[in-house]
Amino acid sequence: MRHVARQIVQGLVVALVLSAAPSAQAQDYPSRDITFIVPFNPGGSSDPLSRAFATQLEKALARNVNVENKPGGSATIGTNLVVRANPDGYTIGLGDSAALMYQPLVNKDLVYKTTDDYEIITKLADVPGMLVVRPDAPWNTFEEFLADVKKNPGKIRVGVSGVRSISDMVVQQFNRAADVKITTVPFTGGGGEALLAVMGGRIEGAVGYGGNTIAQIEAGKLKVLGVFAKGKYEPVPNATSIPDAGYNATIPSSYTVIAPKSLPKDVRDKLVAASQEAVQSPEFKEFTKKNGFVLDLKSPHEAAAELGELRKEFVGLIEWLDKKSAAK
Numbered sequence: 001m002r003h004v005a006r007q008i009v010q011g012l013v014v015a016l017v018l019s020a021a022p023s024a025q026a027q028d029y030p031s032r033d034i035t036f037i038v039p040f041n042p043g044g045s046s047d048p049l050s051r052a053f054a055t056q057l058e059k060a061l062a063r064n065v066n067v068e069n070k071p072g073g074s075a076t077i078g079t080n081l082v083v084r085a086n087p088d089g090y091t092i093g094l095g096d097s098a099a100l101m102y103q104p105l106v107n108k109d110l111v112y113k114t115t116d117d118y119e120i121i122t123k124l125a126d127v128p129g130m131l132v133v134r135p136d137a138p139w140n141t142f143e144e145f146l147a148d149v150k151k152n153p154g155k156i157r158v159g160v161s162g163v164r165s166i167s168d169m170v171v172q173q174f175n176r177a178a179d180v181k182i183t184t185v186p187f188t189g190g191g192g193e194a195l196l197a198v199m200g201g202r203i204e205g206a207v208g209y210g211g212n213t214i215a216q217i218e219a220g221k222l223k224v225l226g227v228f229a230k231g232k233y234e235p236v237p238n239a240t241s242i243p244d245a246g247y248n249a250t251i252p253s254s255y256t257v258i259a260p261k262s263l264p265k266d267v268r269d270k271l272v273a274a275s276q277e278a279v280q281s282p283e284f285k286e287f288t289k290k291n292g293f294v295l296d297l298k299s300p301h302e303a304a305a306e307l308g309e310l311r312k313e314f315v316g317l318i319e320w321l322d323k324k325s326a327a328k
Helices: 004-028 046-061 076-083 098-108 142-151 166-176 191-198 210-218 266-280 283-292 302-328
Strands: 036-038 065-069 091-096 118-127 132-133 155-161 185-186 203-208 223-227 255-259 294-298
Touching: 004 203, 036 046, 036 076, 046 065, 046 091, 046 118, 046 255, 046 266, 046 283, 065 266, 065 302, 076 091, 076 294, 091 098, 091 118, 091 191, 098 255, 098 302, 118 266, 118 302, 132 266, 142 223, 155 166, 166 185, 166 203, 166 302, 185 210, 191 203, 203 210, 203 223, 255 266, 255 302, 266 294, 283 294, 283 302
Parallel strands: 036 065, 036 091, 155 185, 155 203
Antiparallel strands: 091 255, 118 255, 118 294, 132 203, 132 223
16 A cells, blocks of 8 residues: 555656646746747848847847848748747747748648748738839839830839749739739849849839838939838838729738747747837837838737738739639
8 A cells, every 4th residue: 555655646746747847947938049040141121120129039038049041942941940940939930921821832842831830929020012113214103104004014024032922922913903914023133133123224113122122212223103001101101002092912021920839838928928028129119110111010819810811812813823824
């Protein structure tokens, strides 16, 4: 009987220790540096956004947050690394809307398909596309540009950062909404190369994003005709809102913070709270305002729902584009 009693007591002690482990883990978290993976090259618009967020997250968690750039595969290489990491809260990363929602529709080899395959920690911001042309272009308003597009279907070319990139897809969204044909020209060097092509007179326009495009507009090297976002876009307040003009073309570049699936609940809750504190910090708000980002703090559930709606839009656009290709 004593032997049996001793086994029962030992079993209870083990059970108590195991049940206390998650709480102890959360209390200790973070006990070491955190890695923040960015699925893009250093220097792009998303890289400084990531570093600005990481700086504020360090303050909220009182631990170093080390940014690591892991570009490639249309941002899927770095995203895969986050999704496949150990779910302990020490590897998180930047979630790009195209990598999260579009790429799984066209790349069946990815380890993630939907928001069920990873944790969303918080939404950070959007950055809307701007339709830009040379300062000496014959159009001074979006309405003049559109009238010319209708008169010359397929002849006006707009540079984008890649085939079926966000910039390409928002132009295709506009083509569908307005029943017009703007020809998109993809550049392997990204959006910066597309802007150079406009300034050099090789194409008629481009879709640009964020601080670099705004700087060229302010320097008088580009002229903005419209913005693919509802309402007034503060960096270019006089530009036409293309959706407000009656055309449903609003796909932005959107950024969230993601983590591997199955984080311990207490760790996840602590990471969510610290991340939202970082996003609401005066320093991060000032950074986004200066660099053309639209701060859009959302809870994990809200951000997941928004991404789900974006996925539906991508599905519809892919079907529309495939039908047009088949009809040629």
